[in-house]
Amino acid sequence: MLSTPTTSKLYDQDFAQWIDQTVQLLKEGKLDELDIKNLIEEVESLGRSDKRAMSSNLIIVILHLLKWRYQPEKRSGSWKGSIIEHRRRAKRLLKDSPSLRSYLESEFADCYANARLQAAGETGLDIKAFPVDCPYELEELLIDGFLPE
Template identity: 50%
Template sequence: MTSSQVQNHQLAELYEQDFCQWADAIAQRLREGRFDALDVEHLIEEIEDMSWSQKRVLLRNLRIVLLHLLKYQYQPEQRSQSWRSSIIEHRIRIAEAFEDSPSLQAYLLENVEKSYQRARTQAAIETELPLKTFPDATPFSIENVLNEEWLPD
């Protein structure tokens, strides 16, 4: 085994033992331009995971907005500042995600209905209303869902 292969093997082992130390070692090698001394397999895995992580957070925020919009619309007697605050907070988080990564807008649009179905199920559980109370497809336009000023009547 060459010394480069030994270093790469040691890095791969370090990845399993101490992620932070592994990340520091990778960053140092990148700064130094030592691309032949990288643990490429794990580096690729981590970069892909960063993207998936951002996508998961985005959809979680969308689901929470949809959940509270459903509760707001279908339980008007229960409306609270807490629900409004949560809707606004998660809309802001979505907007900030779009500022950081505009490509997430397309991902969100592709997943609105899946997020709605999860929000619908959760709304039925939280409100103790029958699932059929809530429309099969999202009753809200995406423009309204993301509009910081809009709330259902």
């Protein structure tokens, strides 16, 4: 019979199998056999991933709302669809992890600054065409159907 690699080696050799083995060890209560170092790393990574996704979704919503407001002649269904989709994703993340709201509030200004810069790049408008501070409240960004005039 072939010997199986230790869990820490397995992490580097076959991540999917490492996950399966880790779940099985947890279910069986074999905590002393767990690859704790990599397990901690993966759990921390999950939290960072949700935060990055939340910021990314917010940036895209703001970006398209800015384009919607400052280039009304170029409004498209794809902009509206993107707003709807990324708003839905953000709301889903908040539903699954309500504590992300405080993270979102703390990152709001940075998300707006990134969206503003990207809007200037995508529209060809001078960055000064867009307000320095976000013209929308965080709550407005999450309201289905909200579009600036």
